Amino acid sequence: MRGFIFDMDGVIIDSEPLHFQVEQDVCKKYGVELAEKELESYVGTRARDMWQQIKKTHGATFEVSAVLNEANERKQAYVVSGKVEPISGIKELLAALKNNGYRIGLASSSPRPFIEAVLNSFGISDYFDVVMSGEEVANGKPAPDVYRETAEKLGVQPDACTVLEDAAHGVQAALAAGMRVIGFVNPNSGSQDLSAAHDQVNDIGQIQPQAAEIVIEKNQ
Known part of the structure; x- marks a missing residue:
């Protein structure tokens, strides 16, 4: 076999641009500015691990589970909209x-x-x-x-x-x-x-x- x-x-x-955009937008709501270069360093890792590290690195106050859920909902909505192949x-x-x-x-x-x-x-x-x-x-x-x-x-x-x-x-x-x-x-x-x-x-x-x-x- x-x-x-x-x-x-x-x-x-080809979803990384979508991930980058959503993650930057969500972070901005909580006063965290994410550079694309920083996000590139997380490509391939789990979202929860990424958000935990971002929170630690930037001293952010958001709840990881809440941010994770919001980002996931936005990404799924985009995929099911049929705009991507x-x-x-x-x-x-x-x-x-x-x-x-x-x-x-x-x-x-x-x-x-x-x-x-x-x-x-x-x-x-x-x-x-x-x-x-x-x-x-x-x-x-x-x-x-x-x-x-x-x-x-x-x-x-x-x-x-x-x-x-x-x-x-x-x-x-x-x-x-x-x-x-x-x-x-x-x-x-x-x-x-x-x-x-x-x-x-x-x-x-x-x-x-x-x-x-x-x-x-x-x-x-």
Whole structure:
């Protein structure tokens, strides 16, 4: 058995600009000005972990749970509005993986309601054998917990899993889980160091699943 595990934000949905905008707007209500560079440092981590660190760093007085809920509601409303499409090539990659017999998982740091909103909005839920949220494991990325748990539920050994990630924290998590990692260079995810990944792609179409392995086509 071979497995392929997707991150979601910045890989399936080009959502980091949405996250940045909502997080800056919500923080402004509480008198906290967030620079985009600061937000880039949290890409790939769980929202609750991010808000707790922002509160500590800025000495803010907001309740983490209240801010988390408000931000999540805004993001979900935007996704279900139908104004966003999956990243180019994702549906074709999912179909190719399924046709070549891969077990397919999703291991996202986002809350499950947001994950489900994205997958349902894009009509791709049925491709995934396992869907995991980072909120459902003890430690979020860059810890390997969510990737290890996803592989276990897929019934695939970690060293037989390939991960697609756009964030440095996610690459670190997948490597720590003992998996092959493909870094997707998404400019909208900010300045992410993907150099530790085994491969890097600028286009999802470069990833070509075959029955025995995942082949990476070079840029033309």
